[in-house]
Amino acid sequence: MPPGTVKPVTDKTTTMAEAIAAFVHDGATVALEGFTHLIPTAAGHEIIRQGRRDLTVVRMTADIVVDQMLAGGCVRKLVSSFVGNSSAGSLGELRRRIERADPEPLEFEEYSHYGMIGRYLAGAQRLPFYPVRSYAGSDLPSVNPGLRKVTSPYDDGEQIYVVPPVNPDVTIVHAQRADRSGNTQVWGLTGIQAEAVYAAKKAVVVVEEIVDDDVIRRDPNRTLIPSHAVDAVVACPRGAHPSFAQGYYDRDNAFYRGWSAISADPARLREWLGEWVFGTRDHAEYVAKLGERYWSGLAVDDALSLPVNYGRRRENAR
């Protein structure tokens, strides 16, 4: 583009309800990523509200939001490397589905973390597989036919396990901020979000705030996901609760600790969904229902980085 010309900016901002309606269809493969940090919980809740069915959910750490989506009847199959309520206990609905097919069976594909990472990398880069130096001697390949062993075509003839690519129909991630066209900035733990977005056919980015284009352009290194990979941008403050958004609000550890008791009892879990998901029109209502006093308990103090100097060429430079 010649200097001085203005690139047209596509405004991809939309509401959560519209984004889920447009990009998450019954039977689709949906990746929800965010490694403990920036978990797209509000998006999961909207999927439950809209009553999606037969989804294949891909998520490295299947935790509370997945347990809720299972209880909402949205999920037929889960692809994951960790199925637990962080270090705070069990996921009741997930265990009932897997251990007792109650109220229905759950198809489950088990990988390790790096196996899942490799699947996203292969998906993003359109590779036929991705090699990893684990799995040798594990029982997992005996229950997961996706795990295969190949021989290096180079001289040493070394054997190595490979994982298949994953290309979700849609990936949904949560981030601190983006501009209207979807240039998305993340700081703190960046996890696997960029690879999960590039692996997907469509991508929805949910953010704490939508900022002016100039805010993004003043710090381009902080952009984890460029707009060309993004189809929709949704502003949804506090949409990662009970996980956290670095610099915005802290993790709600009490909620995590409380979840095991809620999800251990199917009646209580459905009551919770009725009150907090079906009983709220959108995430703004969920946030308001928790109340400002509650949120002040999760507030964080500032810890600002120092700005870096990108430099600007002088007008008269040769």
Next chain:
Amino acid sequence: MTSTMDTGTTSSELLSVVASRELAGKRTVFAGIGLPTLAASLAHLTVAPDLEIVYESGVCGAHPSQLPETIADAVLITGAEAVLSMPALFGNVLQGGHIDVGFLGAAQIDRWGNLNSSVIGDWADPAVRLPGPGGAMEVMANSGEVFVVMRRHDPRSFVDKLDFCTSPGPDRALADGIRPLGAGVTRVITDLGILARPGVGEPLRLVAVHPGVTAGQVRAATGWPLEVDGDLVTIEPPAEAELRRLREEVDPGRVYLR
């Protein structure tokens, strides 16, 4: 809270102190939350001042203002030396061979240090579905060596045969035709003592017991015929200085020191 000694030491304190001593001279440790974090943090203050703790979430060189509640606690990020993406952490750091010691836990362990964290019972129809591998398989395959901390030494956890092998040690990997980077499990620290193995081809043996524990007790609590090292030693109980640092500097809020 179980008091194991007349000093009022809890089993968490005992395991943390004993595990911390094993980190003497180590450079990088991959630690999960709970006892491994306590052990690594205490080692940093005592036997391994240059120790760098690497967390699965991507944090290297954390300098937390408070004890972290999770491997991704915001206090680990603020003030850290580096925060890496998942591909960088698992690919460059772990698989690249930069971790001296990885800490792991498991529901079941066998004599070769193979670990089960997936299911109790049959995988397809389990009695109990456990959280699964997480990054344990990669920690096992790629760390120089692995320390396992087990709160309860009993035959349900120390089994002759795993219900399912999630994270295999090097013996199983070699039988599958692949040589892993590391030595696998070399130390298992429990409420009864320490099991150890030099590496590939050797089973875990009892090398140390806590004061008042007999080799017979440990053998009875182990699901395979446990060999006892000829030089069986008694573990030095936690010193007052170790306990003070653990209680006052590492975990003053008693987040993990139950």
